[in-house]
Amino acid sequence: MDVIHVLTSSKNYPVYLGSDILENLKDHLTGYSKLWIVTNTDLKERHLDTITNHLPNIETHIYIAPNGEKAKTFEIYQDCISFGMNHGMDRHSVVLAFGGGAIGDLAGFVAASYMRGIAFIQIPTTILAHDSAVGGKVGINHPLGKNMVGAFKQPELVIYDTQFLATLSIREKRSGFAEIIKHAFISDPQFLQELMNETKSLEDLAAIPLQKFLKKGIETKANIVKQDETENDIRAYLNFGHTLGHALEAAAGFGELTHGEAVMMGIVYALNLSKQIYPFAFPYESFISWLEGLGYRWKIPANCTFESILEWMVRDKKSVGNEPVFVLLQDIGRPIRQKVNQELLRKTLLDLQDKKKE
Structure with a gap:
């Protein structure tokens, strides 16, 4: 088991990473009045028994949200808050976010706002959530933009049991692996080269050193969050690929494209912008060939007009003066925030x- 320590101005906490490590959970739940599990329909069928078997004898209530981005709506947020009130959750209760990125975002925002804030623990079950479960960004979507309503709320700890990754669909694997690739681009050319050399397929996760890659991704994020918890500066680098990615997600309708599918298109777009503004040596054709070998669609859908995508990008949280701001690369591992000429x-x-034609 690996232990990564996340140090922020508001809270320090551990991330436990390994297979079959849920037995550690019980030790961290003493002292709470009630347990409030927030999960989704898929996890209820696949893994709910696994987590409930590792809980102490404390009153427990389980809220089942819809799958994917459908969990991150005002309606579901209000319903979850009402669930907590109806079951007598108090300020000594703890929220357990058991699921992927969307569940972590919803559950964390519920914990941040319920009675002005109660404790929560992240128990991620996807590759994608290696990014979202760490760093304290929580929230829901607005019809006019992704993650536009939320807060910064650090968990008490993260227990990342990789046993759950074995049941992910290939689409979920690709979606999550896109965030690992993002972390490599903004941090370390050697990390990116390792990914390309050691990952030839995502079908069989046992065939790649996934835990090593997850650890490096989490460490990359933890290092940035340590310096800038609330995204006043360099934390924006973690949005490499996300300016276009979020716009594509919103334009398609939240949930039609997975987060990672959209972000991968955004990474290729940002990489092309970067190479035009900051020419640097990079084996672009080899990278694209590698992506295609892993099954990624990297081309922007034909039905997306520039005008409609620009409208979504202008609403991005990094925008300044109604102009989108992109995270670009001066080189691999050297990110920079940059306004880009509209043409x-x-x-x-x-x-x-x-x-x-689509």
């Missing part, structure tokens, strides 16, 4: 657009 944005989007 270059348009030209690059059209160049990367899938010309096939």
Whole structure:
């Protein structure tokens, strides 16, 4: 088991990473009045018994949210808050976020706002959540933008049991692995090279050193969050690929594209912008070939007009003065925030657009 320590200005906490490590959970739940599990329909069928078998003898209530981004709506948020009130959750209760990124976002926001804040613990079950479970960003979507309503709320701890990753679909694996690739781009060319050399397929996770990659991704994020917990500066680097990615998610309708699918298109877009503004040596064709070998679609959907995508990008949280701000690369491992000329944005989007009719 690996232990990664996350140090922030508001709270320090451990991330436990390994297989079959849920037995550690019980020791961290003493002293709470009630347990409030927030999970989704898929996890209820697949793994709920696994976690309930590792709970102490404390009154427990389980809220089942819809799968995916459908959990991150005002309606579900209100329903979850009402669930807590109806079951007598108090300020000494703890929320257990048992699921992927969307469940962690919802449950964390519930914990941040219920009675002005109660404790919560992240128990991620996806590759994607290696990113979202760490760092304290929680929230829900608004019809006009992704993650526009939320808070910064650090968990008490993260227990990341990799046994749950074995049941992920190939689409979920690709979605999560996109965030690992993002962490490599913004942190370390050697990390990126290791990913490309050692990952030839995502079908069989046992065939790749996944825990090593997850640990490096979490350490990358923890190092940034330590310096900038509330995204006043360099934490924005973690949004590499996300300016376009969030716009594509919103334009398609939340849940139609997975987060990682959209972010991968955004990474390729940001990489192309970067190479035009900060020319640097990078084996672009080899990288694209590697992505295609892993099954990624990296071309921007043909039905996305530049005008509609720009409208979503302007609403991005990094925007300044109604102009989108991108995280670009001066080189691999050297991210920078940058406003980009609108004509270059348009030209690059059209160049990367899938010309096939959808």
